[in-house]
Amino acid sequence: MTIPELGPETSLRLSRQGGFAAVPGLARPRQIEFARCDAAQRRGICAVLERCLPVASKSVGAGDQRFYQVELHYRREDADAEMILQIPEERAPRELVQLWQDGAIASDAP
């Protein structure tokens, strides 16, 4: 699996889900519109997503284990497309947690 080509119309929703205390207030979904990001920020987000691919799983959450869910909405061949990644909490890259928590990404310094 690879991250598709993401144009400026892309939107990304990132949330933390599951857990014994799976209450609405703890999901804290973060919505990011690529149209509002500069090129370096988009590259930074894509780099975070690339790091998630090896640890993403279709089977997450069992026994109240928490996980991060990334929902990508983008355009592919003039049609709406969607990609969902689920990443177990204990395997989540630090950069993904930082993005969810603070909306922060590491980007190349000029």
Add this chain to the structure above:
Amino acid sequence: MHTRSTFIPPYILDRIVDRGSAYQRGCARITLDHLHSLLPNPGPPHPTAIAELGEQRTPGHPQRRIHDAEQRMQLPGRQRRREGQPATGDPAVDEAYDALGATYDLFWQVFQRDSIDDLGMPLIGTVHYGQGYENAFWNGEQMVFGDGDGELFQRFTRSLDVVAHELVHGLIESEAGLVYFNQSGALNESVSDVFGVLTKQHSLGQTAAEADWLVGAELLTDKVQGVALRSMAHPGTAYDDPLLGRDPQPAHMRDFIETREDNGGVHLNSGIPNRAFYLAATALGGYAWEQAGRIWYDTICDPRLANDADFATFAGLTLTHAARMFGAPSQQVEALNQAWAGVGVEPR
């Protein structure tokens, strides 16, 4: 080249979509159908190396090991208390030890079951997991408990039913292996809640009428507007708080939530079978573990219960066991029929 941090605008911290629009429900259905075929059965629990340290089986007596993660997130952490050792003075360690013992006692004394796998599997718990970690879980090998953030949640070992809930996830993996997704996932959560509260009632010697039927009542701090994390008697009423949000659990099939969140709402729709159990247990009266609990236990141990069972299938099997145990017709079968009807589930 070095890196710096940049912040993505805008911050949109919207609320979870708990009852989506028709469009959202349509999306959820497509996604869930797609994911469903890809989910494997987690399989029975597998003892870790620490669980196999030459322990002899001791039916009727648990083998507990409580570890301390010391605020890190590495398992199992430093061992703090083994079976038979005196209290440490650390509330989390001692609460976990006592609660795992109480859970073992329920299953041994009522169902003659020897631990998670009925083979005397050691009960391993780790406390002080992470920093301000507001969760408890079963990871396929052991139970893990956070200290809570102190603002909204206190340490997760404070609630006996929470510790028991996590142990029961292991037991379910040993038996029905209910896939943690959609209705079978909600049943997995519900059965864990059921035996969580039964452990508490058994420990306190409470009848169904005396019990509060709350899950996690001791977890929330005084700052939270709520009484617990879930209510089995009245799902959807446990909390309504500016920070936590409002308890989203449905209590009836007409309010069933189709969602792509939380593995298809496993912690949401569990409210429906939770209330069915409450209705059955309170209708039958007495100690809930003696009749309703017995029926539920035999149902999850029945090999005919498919790991992707839905509510209707599960309900049908509870009736089969009620009829086998108490006869049909019987007061128990009638109570169960009423309970499932009360939450809008038609047993299959």
